[in-house]
Amino acid sequence: xxxxxxxxxxxxxxxxxxxxxxAQMLDARKALAAYPLAEFYxxxxxxxxxxxxxxxxxxxxxxxxxxxxxxxxxxxxxxxxLASQNQWQSILALAPQADDCLYLRAYVETAPEPNFGxxxxxxxxxxxxxxxxHCAKAFSTLIGRGSVPVSAWQARAVYALERERDSVSDQALxxxxxxxxxxxxxxxxxxxxxxxxAWLGQSEQWASRAATQFLKSASRRDAAAAAQAWQRxxxxxxxxxxLLPGLVHRAARADAPGLDELALLATDKTGRxxxxxxxxxxxxxxxxxxxxxxxxxxxxxxxxxxxxxRQRLNQxxxxxxxxxxxxxxxxxxxxxAAYNAGLDYRPQWTVGxxxxxxxxxxxxxxxxxxxxxxxxxxxxxxxRRLWAQKVEGFDDxxxxxxxxxxxxxxxxxxxxxxxxxxxxxxxxxxxxPRPYFDLVxxxxxxxxxxxxxxxxxxxxxxxxxxxxxxxxxxQGLMQLMPTTAEWMAEKVGMPYQRSMILKPDVxxxxxxxxxxxxxxxxxxxxxxxAAYNAGPGNMRKWLTETSTPRDVWIETIPFxxxxxxxxxxxxxxxxxxxxxGQGCRVLADALFAPTDGAN
Numbered sequence: 001x002x003x004x005x006x007x008x009x010x011x012x013x014x015x016x017x018x019x020x021x022x023a024q025m026l027d028a029r030k031a032l033a034a035y036p037l038a039e040f041y042x043x044x045x046x047x048x049x050x051x052x053x054x055x056x057x058x059x060x061x062x063x064x065x066x067x068x069x070x071x072x073x074x075x076x077x078x079x080x081x082l083a084s085q086n087q088w089q090s091i092l093a094l095a096p097q098a099d100d101c102l103y104l105r106a107y108v109e110t111a112p113e114p115n116f117g118x119x120x121x122x123x124x125x126x127x128x129x130x131x132x133x134h135c136a137k138a139f140s141t142l143i144g145r146g147s148v149p150v151s152a153w154q155a156r157a158v159y160a161l162e163r164e165r166d167s168v169s170d171q172a173l174x175x176x177x178x179x180x181x182x183x184x185x186x187x188x189x190x191x192x193x194x195x196x197x198a199w200l201g202q203s204e205q206w207a208s209r210a211a212t213q214f215l216k217s218a219s220r221r222d223a224a225a226a227a228q229a230w231q232r233x234x235x236x237x238x239x240x241x242x243l244l245p246g247l248v249h250r251a252a253r254a255d256a257p258g259l260d261e262l263a264l265l266a267t268d269k270t271g272r273x274x275x276x277x278x279x280x281x282x283x284x285x286x287x288x289x290x291x292x293x294x295x296x297x298x299x300x301x302x303x304x305x306x307x308x309x310r311q312r313l314n315q316x317x318x319x320x321x322x323x324x325x326x327x328x329x330x331x332x333x334x335x336x337a338a339y340n341a342g343l344d345y346r347p348q349w350t351v352g353x354x355x356x357x358x359x360x361x362x363x364x365x366x367x368x369x370x371x372x373x374x375x376x377x378x379x380x381x382x383x384r385r386l387w388a389q390k391v392e393g394f395d396d397x398x399x400x401x402x403x404x405x406x407x408x409x410x411x412x413x414x415x416x417x418x419x420x421x422x423x424x425x426x427x428x429x430x431x432x433p434r435p436y437f438d439l440v441x442x443x444x445x446x447x448x449x450x451x452x453x454x455x456x457x458x459x460x461x462x463x464x465x466x467x468x469x470x471x472x473x474x475q476g477l478m479q480l481m482p483t484t485a486e487w488m489a490e491k492v493g494m495p496y497q498r499s500m501i502l503k504p505d506v507x508x509x510x511x512x513x514x515x516x517x518x519x520x521x522x523x524x525x526x527x528x529x530a531a532y533n534a535g536p537g538n539m540r541k542w543l544t545e546t547s548t549p550r551d552v553w554i555e556t557i558p559f560x561x562x563x564x565x566x567x568x569x570x571x572x573x574x575x576x577x578x579x580x581g582q583g584c585r586v587l588a589d590a591l592f593a594p595t596d597g598a599n
Contacts, residue, residue, distance in 0.1 A: 006035040007377055014377075017045045022057055025049075029064075036370040037377065043070040050074060051081045055090065069385065083134070101134035108138040113147070150177050157181050158206060162213045164188065184210050191217035195229035201236065208238040215239065215247060223251035224258025227265045241269045248275050264298065273301035277555075280309065285556040287548075289316045308333045312551065315340065330421075332567035335574045336551045347578055349428045354401040362405055375411060380467050387414055403430065410435065413465035428579045432572065435464050436477070436504055443509050447516035452580070453525065454512055456572035457532060460565060466504050476502050478511025488513045526554050529569040534562040 160169035187194035219226040263278040283292035314321035326337035374383035407415035407430040421431030444451040461479035489496035531539035557563040
């Protein structure tokens with residue numbers, strides 16, 4: 001049977017799996033034995049019929065499934081089905097080594113006097129588990145039996161106090177018999193004052209956890225107090241530098257007073273430069289370049305962004321500067337430096353070596369063939385997961401070789417992600433591909449939007465993964481929000497239903513129409529990119545005087561995600577310019593200058 005015939009047989013079996021009984025599934029699996037997706041077909045069938053099988057049938061059907069993720073999904077689904085029927089012994093038998101809330105509940109329900117030690121930590125620390133309601137049920141059962149010891153109530157109280165879950169902590173504290181924990185609960189009303197409380201160090205068992213929780217809460221109210229307290233607590237060994245990034249993040253989100261002090265402390269202790277930008281950006285936004293220079297002089301960090309701003313601030317204040325040193329990359333700072341220094345920058349891409357032997361072997365690898373068939377038959381999410389497992393631990397040459405293979409498949413999303421096109425090494429044609437060319441070109445002409453600007457956005461939004469969705473709800477190649485897609489469909493007169501949003505022809509046209517609409521409302525590409533990511537309303541809030549240098553405006557965008565998004569999209573556009581072999585002084589007229597025809 002040819003590969004095409006096998007694919008057709010697989011697709012037919014998948015469509016019919018709802019109506020197939022166990023014997024029919026085995027027959028279909030046998031017919032697909034030589035096809036890479038035979039096991040996947042059995043997984044798909046079993047995921048539907050988990051509840052229909054006896055324990056013996058389920059075990060036999062599960063045995064041939066070798067992929068650990070597929071097995072775990074099937075077992076979890078079976079366990080939930082058994083839980084709905086109160087078959088606790090069967091749950092324990094199915095997964096005797098499980099360590100989650102469902103196993104815990106089954107253990108409690110079947111053990112008249114459970115050994116509390118091995119299970120207690122799950123009762124208080126497993127609430128991140130997707131089945132955490134089973135932990136609550138297990139705890140309720142133990143309360144009803146009167147078999148919860150004081151130590152367990154204390155553990156539950158600490159868990160709740162750390163997460164500021166007041167009702168849970170109050171219930172636990174009523175049974176915990178701990179003056180220290182009661183003081184902790186009372187002090188939560190004023191976490192800044194608690195940082196200096198004498199009682200804080202009176203418990204070797206809980207001092208570190210209490211100090212950490214108060215620092216997290218206090219950082220949102222008084223970042224300077226949190227910075228000073230962190231130093232005292234670190235000297236006592238209660239906290240370490242790993243806590244600082246989270247404290248800065250909380251303080252920044254709350255716009256807490258004293259953020260400067262906390263950010264500089266984090267920069268000094270971690271050696272990471274991103275924190276100092278919380279101090280640098282306000283000075284840039286005010287145009288106080290002298291203060292911005294002082295901020296950078298006060299730190300030792302020396303990464304690429306810091307070096308750029310040291311030289312750029314020299315330029316802005318009329319001192320000698322050297323921006324030519326940034327011409328060794330393809331990132332935003334390389335392009336911004338070229339623009340501000342008046343240079344026509346053409347990065348020199350070097351096609352790195354590939355492993356020719358690996359190239360031949362890889363294409364014959366059964367795992368790779370399985371991934372290819374998952375893509376060909378419409379299961380890209382499974383293909384991504386297995387591909388990530390396959391390339392984990394690859395060195396640079398192996399990554400490049402693997403990326404070259406799947407770029408040949410047209411799997412541009414994973415090709416660009418696998419190697420990452422780091423350091424100008426890679427074939428620029430697959431680092432910055434142009435998939436769906438006819439579709440993009442047609443909409444570029446229809447809506448009068450620069451074709452490679454469309455690609456720059458699409459690459460950043462989805463890396464050309466047509467089926468991808470974000471946690472916020474954006475979907476498809478252009479990552480459109482459903483409401484935006486509906487609105488644009490109405491504006492352009494497209495017959496539209498929400499189920500159509502993932503279709504490439506629909507998604508691309510509506511995304512390009514939206515870009516065209518944005519071009520009519522903002523004069524700079526950077527502003528258009530910011531609006532595409534964060535919405536036109538936010539973009540308008542961030543607009544400043546036209547005399548503000550464009551790189552200063554970009555660096556002071558308040559949203560971290562949007563700021564980095566704009567930088568990457570601009571760099572993408574210029575790398576597409578490089579691919580086209582154009583003189584990339586285009587940075588000035590295509591990105592930093594007003595868009596042609598803008599209002």
